[in-house]
Amino acid sequence: MPKLGMEPIRKAALVKATIAEIGQAGSLDVTVGQIARRAGMSSALAHHYFGGKEAMFLAAMRHVLTIYAAEVRGALILADGPEARLNAIIVGSFAPRNFRREVIGAWLNFYVLALTVPAAGRLLAIYQRRLRSNLLHCLRPMVGARAPVLADGLAALIDGVYLREALKPGAPDAAAAVAQVRADLAAHLALRT
Amino acid sequence: MPKLGMEPIRKAALVKATIAEIGQAGSLDVTVGQIARRAGMSSALAHHYFGGKEAMFLAAMRHVLTIYAAEVRGALILADGPEARLNAIIVGSFAPRNFRREVIGAWLNFYVLALTVPAAGRLLAIYQRRLRSNLLHCLRPMVGARAPVLADGLAALIDGVYLREALKPGAPDAAAAVAQVRADLAAHLALRT
DNA sequence: TTTTTTGTTGATTGACGAGTCAATAAACTT
DNA sequence: AAGTTTATTGACTCGTCAATCAACAAAAAA
Numbered sequence: 428m429p430k431l432g433m434e435p436i437r438k439a440a441l442v443k444a445t446i447a448e449i450g451q452a453g454s455l456d457v458t459v460g461q462i463a464r465r466a467g468m469s470s471a472l473a474h475h476y477f478g479g480k481e482a483m484f485l486a487a488m489r490h491v492l493t494i495y496a497a498e499v500r501g502a503l504i505l506a507d508g509p510e511a512r513l514n515a516i517i518v519g520s521f522a523p524r525n526f527r528r529e530v531i532g533a534w535l536n537f538y539v540l541a542l543t544v545p546a547a548g549r550l551l552a553i554y555q556r557r558l559r560s561n562l563l564h565c566l567r568p569m570v571g572a573r574a575p576v577l578a579d580g581l582a583a584l585i586d587g588v589y590l591r592e593a594l595k596p597g598a599p600d601a602a603a604a605v606a607q608v609r610a611d612l613a614a615h616l617a618l619r620t
Numbered sequence: 621m622p623k624l625g626m627e628p629i630r631k632a633a634l635v636k637a638t639i640a641e642i643g644q645a646g647s648l649d650v651t652v653g654q655i656a657r658r659a660g661m662s663s664a665l666a667h668h669y670f671g672g673k674e675a676m677f678l679a680a681m682r683h684v685l686t687i688y689a690a691e692v693r694g695a696l697i698l699a700d701g702p703e704a705r706l707n708a709i710i711v712g713s714f715a716p717r718n719f720r721r722e723v724i725g726a727w728l729n730f731y732v733l734a735l736t737v738p739a740a741g742r743l744l745a746i747y748q749r750r751l752r753s754n755l756l757h758c759l760r761p762m763v764g765a766r767a768p769v770l771a772d773g774l775a776a777l778i779d780g781v782y783l784r785e786a787l788k789p790g791a792p793d794a795a796a797a798v799a800q801v802r803a804d805l806a807a808h809l810a811l812r813t
Numbered sequence: 814t815t816t817t818t819t820g821t822t823g824a825t826t827g828a829c830g831a832g833t834c835a836a837t838a839a840a841c842t843t
Numbered sequence: 844a845a846g847t848t849t850a851t852t853g854a855c856t857c858g859t860c861a862a863t864c865a866a867c868a869a870a871a872a873a
Contacts, residue, residue: 431840433850453735456649458830469852474832532735539732541787542646542725551787580804584773587780594734594744611773614808624870626820651860662822667862 438476438486440466445487450529455484455536485546488537491530492554498522499561513565516558517608520585521601526592528599535593558582569616577615584611631669631679633659638680643722648677648729678739681730684723685747691715692754706758709751710801713778714794719785721792728786751775762809770808777804 444466448457459480463473477483499519506515520526525534541548559578566574588607592599637659641650652673656666670676692712699708713719718727734741752771759767781800785792 431849437850454648454732459832460830470831471833471852471854472850475851478832480831535732535735538783538787539647539728542728548787555784555787576800576803580777580800583780583784583800584777584804585780586783587776587778590731590779590783591748591776594731594741594748607769607773607776610769611777611804611808614811615804617811618807624819630820652862653860663861664822664824664863665820668821673861 434476437466437468437472440468441473441477441483442487442490445483446491446533447529449484449487449536450532453532453536455540459483481544484537484540485544485550487533488540488547488550491525491533491537492550495520495525495554496557498524503561509565509569513562513569513612514609516561516565517585517605517612520558520608521588521604523601526599526601526604531589531593531599534589555582558585570618573615573618580615581608581612584608627669630659630661630665633661634666634670634676635680635683638676639684639726640722642677642680642729643725646725646729648733652676674737677730677733678737678743680726681733681740681743684718684726684730685743688713688718688747689750691717696754702758702762706755706762706805707802709754709758710778710798710805713751713801714781714797716794719792719794719797724782724786724792727782748775751778763811766808766811773808774801774805777801 441462444462445457448462448465449455452461458470459473460470462483463470466473473483477486499516502515502519502522503512506512525531537547538551541551559582562578562581563574566577570577585608588604592604634655637655638650641655641658642648645654651663652666653663655676656663659666666676670679692709695708695712695715696705699705718724730740731744734744752775755771755774756767759770763770778801781797785797
């Protein structure tokens, strides 16, 4: 009973299932069959729509990154002034939509994927550049010449906090993560010059 | 031509080859055959000595962590006073022996392994606890009650810097990494109480 | 010198998984 | 009504790889 216009629905379901499966397994070693089953279809159909496993992984990664970007962008529009914008970036980075067990696990695995698959590397590079640029933009009027180093530091710290959260058992604690980054930022801002 | 006492030699060669292979491939998806070939023996022999692939991975991980710990410990004995000890930990963390392309790549992959293999998780937890405890010990007399948060932040930052280095193309820059962490630390220390 | 221990490998097994294909069916087009 | 496009899957191919085995070699122990 083929209803038409299934393609976007099935693709979305597969992307979601890919993230969930990778996140839950904690590994890229998930079979197309597993993903397809979770998305409620045959593995053949998954191949039909995506052409291959790698394309599915890339789509999933793109999705995670897109959600993240949207989250930050959404927080940014409401923010007025450098301090508020900086805060928005931090809060957005740990927004509940991204900062969930499965997504964090998938995130870490995508980092590893970027080591092997050039397209994945490019995706990640875009995210990193955007984050850095966002931070820099806020920091420049606040700390001047110290902005670049601070931006790099904050970006690394955010990644590090994600990493630690991925390994820690139990539910992720977004509030603690935000507090951690804020504390670091506060120390730098308290410095004169 | 079986010379006796091969076991430790072959095991060491396999561990080294495992790290190199994972680091170079950027993935845990390396075959026992590849590792064994790099170590100059048959895959059957690798199985003979380690019993299985997972055991080889764990031994490799243990080795990386051991080298790291030795590096930090070595730097610590020469250090006198909290500030110097803190500095030793940072410098030791980015010592050339660990902070090399292949090793960093392997490191990241071991983090992912820890998500799947409980024994790997335990190994990593030990490293994390030790790092935190080392940092805390130095920081307590320097910043008092702020020590715990600062220690967590520094630990996360170090991991984050590693992560970024793993993804960045080109040779790792230990000096820049150290400077990055030091800059963060300096900001926190400049704060009164 | 016979036996045991240690070292070593080529060949094989057995499982699993990505990707393809042929076939079926329901919708849309002409 | 005939033809085309879209949806869908079970079955199959083909390759890969971890793990095992049987066999051989040499040193050490008996």
